[in-house]
Amino acid sequence: MLDAKIPQGSLSEKWTKYKGSVKLVNPANKRKLEIIVVGTGLAGSSAAASLGEMGYKVKAFCFQDSPRRAHSIAAQGGINAAKNYQNDGDSTYRLFYDTIKGGDYRAREANVHRLAEVSTNIIDQCVAQGVPFAREYGGLLSNRSFGGTQVQRTFYAAGQTGQQLLIGAYQALERQVALGTVEMFARHEMVELVIIDGKARGIIARNLVTGELERHFGHAVLLCTGGYGNVFYLSTNAMGSNVTAAWKVHRKGAYFANPCFTQIHPTCIPVSGDHQSKLTLMSESLRNDGRIWVPAKQSDNRAPNEIPEEERDYYLERRYPAFGNLVPRDVASRAAKERCDAGYGVGTSKQAVYLDYAAAIQRYGKAEESKRNLGSVSSETITALGKEVVKEKYGNLFDMYEKITGENPYEVPMRIYPAVHYTMGGLWVDYELKTTIDGLYALGEANFSDHGANRLGASALMQGLADGYFVIPYTLGNYLAEEIRTNNIPTDHPAFVEAEKNASERINKLISIKGKQTVESFHKRLGKIIWDKCGMARSAEGLKQAIEEVRALKKEFWSDVRIPGGINEMNPELDKAGRVADFIELGELMCLDALERNESCGGHFREEYQTPDGEALRDDENYMYVAAWEMKEENWQLHKESLNYEIVKPSQRSYK
Amino acid sequence: MQHYSMNLKLKVWRQRNANEQGHFETYDVENVSSEMSFLEMIDVLNEQLISKGGEPIAFDHDCREGICGMCSMVIDGRPHGPWKGTTTCQLHMRAFKDGDMITVEPFRANAFPVIKDLMVSRSAFDRIIQAGGYISVNTGNAVDGNALPIEKDKADDAFAAAACIGCGACVAACKNASAMLFVSAKVSHLALLPQGEPERKQRVVNMIAQMDKEGFGSCTNTYACEAECPKEISVLNIARLNREYLDATLSAD
Numbered sequence: 001m002l003d004a005k006i007p008q009g010s011l012s013e014k015w016t017k018y019k020g021s022v023k024l025v026n027p028a029n030k031r032k033l034e035i036i037v038v039g040t041g042l043a044g045s046s047a048a049a050s051l052g053e054m055g056y057k058v059k060a061f062c063f064q065d066s067p068r069r070a071h072s073i074a075a076q077g078g079i080n081a082a083k084n085y086q087n088d089g090d091s092t093y094r095l096f097y098d099t100i101k102g103g104d105y106r107a108r109e110a111n112v113h114r115l116a117e118v119s120t121n122i123i124d125q126c127v128a129q130g131v132p133f134a135r136e137y138g139g140l141l142s143n144r145s146f147g148g149t150q151v152q153r154t155f156y157a158a159g160q161t162g163q164q165l166l167i168g169a170y171q172a173l174e175r176q177v178a179l180g181t182v183e184m185f186a187r188h189e190m191v192e193l194v195i196i197d198g199k200a201r202g203i204i205a206r207n208l209v210t211g212e213l214e215r216h217f218g219h220a221v222l223l224c225t226g227g228y229g230n231v232f233y234l235s236t237n238a239m240g241s242n243v244t245a246a247w248k249v250h251r252k253g254a255y256f257a258n259p260c261f262t263q264i265h266p267t268c269i270p271v272s273g274d275h276q277s278k279l280t281l282m283s284e285s286l287r288n289d290g291r292i293w294v295p296a297k298q299s300d301n302r303a304p305n306e307i308p309e310e311e312r313d314y315y316l317e318r319r320y321p322a323f324g325n326l327v328p329r330d331v332a333s334r335a336a337k338e339r340c341d342a343g344y345g346v347g348t349s350k351q352a353v354y355l356d357y358a359a360a361i362q363r364y365g366k367a368e369e370s371k372r373n374l375g376s377v378s379s380e381t382i383t384a385l386g387k388e389v390v391k392e393k394y395g396n397l398f399d400m401y402e403k404i405t406g407e408n409p410y411e412v413p414m415r416i417y418p419a420v421h422y423t424m425g426g427l428w429v430d431y432e433l434k435t436t437i438d439g440l441y442a443l444g445e446a447n448f449s450d451h452g453a454n455r456l457g458a459s460a461l462m463q464g465l466a467d468g469y470f471v472i473p474y475t476l477g478n479y480l481a482e483e484i485r486t487n488n489i490p491t492d493h494p495a496f497v498e499a500e501k502n503a504s505e506r507i508n509k510l511i512s513i514k515g516k517q518t519v520e521s522f523h524k525r526l527g528k529i530i531w532d533k534c535g536m537a538r539s540a541e542g543l544k545q546a547i548e549e550v551r552a553l554k555k556e557f558w559s560d561v562r563i564p565g566g567i568n569e570m571n572p573e574l575d576k577a578g579r580v581a582d583f584i585e586l587g588e589l590m591c592l593d594a595l596e597r598n599e600s601c602g603g604h605f606r607e608e609y610q611t612p613d614g615e616a617l618r619d620d621e622n623y624m625y626v627a628a629w630e631m632k633e634e635n636w637q638l639h640k641e642s643l644n645y646e647i648v649k650p651s652q653r654s655y656k
Numbered sequence: 657m658q659h660y661s662m663n664l665k666l667k668v669w670r671q672r673n674a675n676e677q678g679h680f681e682t683y684d685v686e687n688v689s690s691e692m693s694f695l696e697m698i699d700v701l702n703e704q705l706i707s708k709g710g711e712p713i714a715f716d717h718d719c720r721e722g723i724c725g726m727c728s729m730v731i732d733g734r735p736h737g738p739w740k741g742t743t744t745c746q747l748h749m750r751a752f753k754d755g756d757m758i759t760v761e762p763f764r765a766n767a768f769p770v771i772k773d774l775m776v777s778r779s780a781f782d783r784i785i786q787a788g789g790y791i792s793v794n795t796g797n798a799v800d801g802n803a804l805p806i807e808k809d810k811a812d813d814a815f816a817a818a819a820c821i822g823c824g825a826c827v828a829a830c831k832n833a834s835a836m837l838f839v840s841a842k843v844s845h846l847a848l849l850p851q852g853e854p855e856r857k858q859r860v861v862n863m864i865a866q867m868d869k870e871g872f873g874s875c876t877n878t879y880a881c882e883a884e885c886p887k888e889i890s891v892l893n894i895a896r897l898n899r900e901y902l903d904a905t906l907s908a909d
Contacts, residue, residue, distance in 0.1 A: 050795040065716060066782050068822055069724040085802060121798070128798035130791045130849050132815035139805025157815060163723055164818060171790035178786040186779065209771055238718040272691040277699055278720045400722065403739070403746045404693075469795045518706050520699070564711050569673065570772040572714055573706070 002255075002628055002641035005430045006110040011647050012092075015114040018431075019474055023481035030055035033480050034488065036203055036218035038190045038245050040067030042162075042461060043444025044224030045169035046468030052176030054473060056480075059216055060173065060182055061205055063189045063240055063575075068170040071226060071238040072464060075162025076283035076397065077146060078154035079126075079461040081119040086143050090151040092116045097648060099459060102148040102328050103424070103452020104602035104618065105650040106261070106626070108643060110431055111449045118470040119462050123155055125469055129168040133157050146457040147284050148328035148655075154458045159283050159396045165461055169468070188214070189575065190245040192503040193221065193252050193440070196495045200249075200440035204496070204503045208575060211568040213500050215491035219483045220439045220476060223249065224468070227423035227445040229262065231583045231590065232535070233527020235420035236268060236281040242579040243586050246427055246446055254435040255628035255639060257428035257448035259586065260594035263455055263603050264536050265421030266332035269404050269414075270352040279419040280404060282355070283397055284457040287325045287332070289360035289390070290414075292316050294353050298343040304354055304413045315339055323655040330454045330603045330616070331655060333418035337536050338614065340417070347415045356413035361386035418536060422460060424451040424603065425593075428628040428641070432475035433467060436630075439479060443467035448626070453602025507567055510577050515560030519577045522557050526550065526580070526587055534591050539607045543595040550588045557584060589629060589636060596638065599623045611652075620650055660690045662754035666701065668713055669761045674769050680759075690750040694737060695720060695727065697749055698760075715774040722746040722886065725821030728828070729774050730761040735825035735884045743823065743886040763824055765833035767871045778824045780870040781838060787866035788859035789842040791851050810848050817844035819887045826881035826889075832873030837881035839867050840897035841889050847900055857904035864901055 007014045025033065033056050037048040040062040048060040062070060084090040095116040100107055123141070127133065133155050134142040143152040157164040176182040185205065191213070192204035202217040228243035229235040250256045267282045295302070296313045315335055317324045327335075336353050339345065346352050365386030369377055377385075387410050391398070398409045405415070427435050427442035429449055434441050444464040451459065533539075533546035557580070565571040600609040600616035601623070609617040626641040663686045671678030685701050692700070695717055702712035718726040722743040729744045731737035737747040752758065760774065768776040818841070826837035843860050846852035852859070875894060882891040 046795075053794040064718060064724075064726060065778060066822070068782075069718055069726045071719060071724070073724050074719045074721050083801070121796075123801040124798035125793075125795060127801040127804075128791065128793045128851055130814070130818075130846050130851050132811055132818050132845070132849070133801075134815075135806055135808050135811040137808050139807055139811075140802050157818075160723065160819065163821070164815070167818065171785060172793075172795075174782060174785045175790040175792060177782075184782075186782075236721075238724065239720060240718050273689055275689060275692045275696045275700060277693070277696050280721050399741075400746070403722075403742060403748065406748070406750060473795065518703055520703060562706060564706050564709075570714060570775065573712060 002428070002626070002639050003430070004108060004641055005432065006108070007431065011109060011113050014110050015117055022474055022478045025477050025481050025484065027055050029484040031057065033057065033483060034059065034218045035476070036216055036221045037061070037224060038203065038222065039070065039224035039226060039446070040170070040173065041070035041072035041224060041226055041444060042166055042169055042464030043446070043468045044070070044222070045166065045173045046465050047222055047224060047443055047472050048182050049169060049172035049176050050469050050473050051476070052179070052181035055181065058176070058182040059185065059218065061185045061188045061190060063187065063208060065186055067173055067184060067186065068167060070166060071241050072166045072461070073163045074236070074238065075461050076159040076281065077285040078144065078156035078161045078458040079122065079165065080146070080153050080456070080458040081123045081155060081462065082116055082153060083120050083123060085141060086152045088151045090153050094151065095119060095153065098149050099450070099456060100452070100648050101653060102454055102456040104454050104616065104653055105452065105620070105624070105645065105648070106258070106601055106643065107452030108449055108626070109645060109647060114471065115450050115463060115466050118466045121470055122462060122465045126165060126168050129172060131157065131164045131168040144285060145288055145326065147287060147326045147332070148456040156285070159285070159394060162461060165465065169465070191248065191578070192499040193249045194495050194499045195252060195437065196489060196493065199438045201489055202491070202496065204499050206503070209570050211566070211571065213503055215496045215500060217489050217491055219480060219486060220441065222441045222443060222472065223427065223446050224443045225446045227426065228583070228586055229420045229423050231526065231587050232420040232531050233523050234271065234276060234279050234531070236265065236279050239278060242582070244579050244582045246442070247582040247586060249427065249435065249437065249440060251631055252437065253630070254437050254440060255428040255630050256425070256589060257626050257628045258425035258453070258593065259590045259629070260534065260597060260604050261424035261453045261602060262420060263329060263422040263424060264333040264418045266329055266336055266418050267355060267416045268419035268421070269401065270347060270349060270417040280400065281419070281421060282401060282414065282416060284329065286355060286394060286397060289393070290325065290355045290357050291359055292325055292353055292355055294339045294344040294346060304346070304356070313344070320655045327655045328454055328456060333536060334605060336418055352415040352417045354413035355416045357390060357409065358413070361390055361410070364389035422455055424448065424453060424455055428626065432478060433472060434475070434479065441472065441476065443472060453604055507574070507578070510561070510581070511563050511567055511574060513559065513561050513563070515562050517560050518562055519573055519580050522553065522561060523580045523583070526553060526584055529553070530587050530590065534594050537605050537607050538594050540595060543591045546591045547588055547595070550584060550591065554584045557581065592636060593627055593629065596627065597623055616653070618652070624650070660754070662688050662690070662749070662752065662756070664688055664752065665757040667757060667759045670713070670773055671770050673772055678770065688749055690748070692749045693720065693745060694731070694747040694749065695745050713774060714772040717745055720745040723821060725823040728763045728776060728823060728825070730763060730828055732759050735763060735828040736886050741886055741888045763828035765827045765872070767833065767835070768824060768827065778822070780872070781822050781824065781835070783870065784835070784839060784863055784866045785842065788855065788862040789846070791846060792855060804850055806850060814845050814848040817841045817848070817889065817893055820889050821887055823886060825884050825886060827872065829880040829884035830873065831878065831880070832876060834875045834881070835867050835870070835872040836875040836894050836897065837885060837889055837891065839863050840893035843897045843900055844893040847896070856900070857907070860897065860900045860904050
């Protein structure tokens with residue numbers, strides 16, 4: 001059994017007690033300690049900035065041309081915090097409870113409680129940095145609701161919350177760059193971890209402009225490299241989002257936890273054809289006001305506005321009256337798939353459902369009529385007033401929909417379908433966010449710890465910033481306090497030489513295959529296998545087939561991939577080839593993990609395990625654990641961390 | 657929406673690296689669907705080039721949702737192409753018709769050197785932010801988020817300025833390669849908020865100094881930047897920047 005090193009004491013006192021007793025590093029010693037941060041999204045930027053402010057010497061790396069581009073920027077809807085500004089019954093406990101329940105009782109209680117505790121500090125910190133959150137006329141911060149909760153605790157900046165939070169963290173990071181505490185390496189990709197005497201001591205990074213391999217020493221290494229959703233080829237992740245850094249450390253001994261826990265987001269723009277390179281999310285916040293429906297008749301080809309109210313099936317409101325359109329993501333996604341598989345889907349592909357704003361426009365229009373004291377106005381005026389309100393709340397999302405589809409969502413309902421969006425699984429970490437390799441930490445989406453088998457909306461931004469601003473500054477000190485006697489290790493140390501040689505050999509091997517098929521074509525084939533057999537629904541039979549298919553694909557890749565260009569130059573195809581090679585190996589592990597978990601929970605839905613009305617059927621007796629996989633040769637060994645619920649009593653999740 | 661298929665000619669800037677001369681090459685792309693995004697059309701062309709043993713066109717891109725600011729390209733003479741308020745990654749092929757010849761170039765400015773083909777370096781923007789584009793508040797020093805009410809109008813204006821994605825289209829659109837719209841958006845964002853007040857004067861002075869040092873040109877009020885900005889950042893921010901700068905330099909002690 002794995003030990004997560006959870007502090008003793010009652011749940012609500014663990015973090016406070018930990019902070020009060022954790023080892024500290026004095027300021028003079030901080031200046032001598034070097035920290036490597038890989039990835040500059042919310043977790044990486046906030047960690048690098050905060051550690052720099054504390055006086056450590058930080059080196060930060062990102063593969064993009066600037067740290068501000070990291071994919072956290074694309075998060076739309078918001079960030080949760082237990083501020084209870086709305087006086088609607090929110091509290092640290094409620095946020096903790098909702099997150100544990102939303103995660104279908106597969107998250108670690110102590111981590112989640114800490115997350116809920118620091119959530120309020122995040123909002124304060126961001127406001128102080130100048131993050132322009134939405135405000136009410138009185139000048140105070142505005143909130144909205146999100147899926148899986150019954151309180152309004154989500155802070156937002158129109159549909160660009162991730163962008164504004166990341167720019168806040170990016171600016172804090174650039175301030176440290178100017179002060180000389182952080183050195184920034186953009187257009188660099190980590191390709192190998194350096195381990196000396198069992199401790200992470202540095203990385204090999206590839207300069208993507210020149211192709212050169214560089215050696216970088218650090219007393220500790222932090223991976224803030226995001227999730228692995230691009231294993232599916234089509235996902236809402238950015239094109240460059242990848243698992244490579246996490247996979248390199250996995251190959252070196254870091255355990256990978258719950259890889260099969262992937263989130264399929266219910267409201268994305270449907271696939272339009274084979275040319276599709278990525279999918280675009282429409283924020284979950286749209287489910288606040290939009291109503292989801294399909295025609296009540298199968299294969300109904302009428303235009304949506306021609307289908308009368310009584311011939312529509314608002315299936316979420318029908319199946320889940322208590323939460324309605326605001327059920328958690330996994331539930332909403334499966335319900336959409338169920339309707340489409342049963343022949344009620346809409347659009348040319350029939351793989352879509354409607355998200356309709358007509359009722360919200362009328363409701364807001366009437367509210368404005370009375371707010372502005374207009375007396376009784378025409379229905380056109382009410383519609384126009386309603387559209388204004390909707391535009392203010394969701395304008396940029398509606399514009400984005402129109403740009404992509406060419407349809408005006410103010411006039412016709414949007415067509416949406418689930419798409420891969422987030423990965424709850426990731427590197428196994430203990431309470432201190434340390435992986436199974438000493439001195440190696442994982443933050444944000446790159447780790448596995450807080451969301452269990454399903455993440456609630458507006459919680460990813462919260463976790464990324466919690467880890468970077470408020471957790472790692474404390475927990476890393478506990479490790480570095482013991483490192484003050486370790487001098488910088490010169491990068492001609494044999495471990496650096498060896499790691500660079502490994503990285504170089506692999507790159508040489510890739511480019512010398514000179515086969516016939518493009519990297520892109522392999523990635524597409526991998527994505528199709530994983531989506532079909534390890535996507536929204538999984539079965540033992542399908543997973544076994546998928547494992548065989550992925551293994552065969554791996555062989556084919558390593559004998560027939562074609563990578564144009566050379567090594568010592570900017571070569572995006574070579575970068576992509578390295579990433580796809582790692583995704584292929586991860587794909588096999590995902591299927592293995594999904595096969596081993598003989599239950600349904602959260603985003604992991606095994607067709608064999610469901611209730612008579614089609615809900616996920618957990619098996620707490622046998623599977624209430626974290627599956628942490630260790631790579632041995634080219635195979636995996638399973639380790640378990642048992643989950644003990646001291647406070648929350650796991651029950652069948654019900655949103656009815 | 658009626659979908660259609662088209663055959664196109666693409667005239668694309670090719671340049672091996674920063675030191676070598678670049679040139680245009682012309683390619684045929686067939687059966688392009690009107691539902692594709694512009695970058696997906698380039699993906700198709702690149703797959704064809706690789707299959708024929710050629711080298712794909714290098715270009716910057718990442719989120720493909722119009723928010724990360726990584727994509728660039730000047731398409732038929734316009735940064736991010738013909739659609740107003742749209743990044744290249746969100747431009748869709750229904751903007752074009754069968755038989756069109758499309759010219760694709762990198763963003764051109766001395767401060768944005770070409771890395772390869774359509775990729776340029778925009779690290780000058782990061783250095784301008786380093787010069788003062790932040791509020792100096794270390795983690796852990798903040799008061800309660802609601803301790804300081806901010807007028808909604810001001811908060812909304814600050815947000816509108818903060819919506820800048822740092823793509824550099826303003827520079828590429830400007831005949832002087834001026835970065836005034838980018839700098840003014842950040843200065844406005846922070847100057848409009850009470851939290852930005854303590855560093856207001858030194859911020860604007862330092863950011864302008866860095867902008868000049870990077871080799872961006874001066875602003876001659878043609879408003880091409882606003883016209884081409886994918887986030888439609890207003891030139892009113894430039895007016896605000898000028899006021900802020902004047903105020904800071906005249907009252908400096």
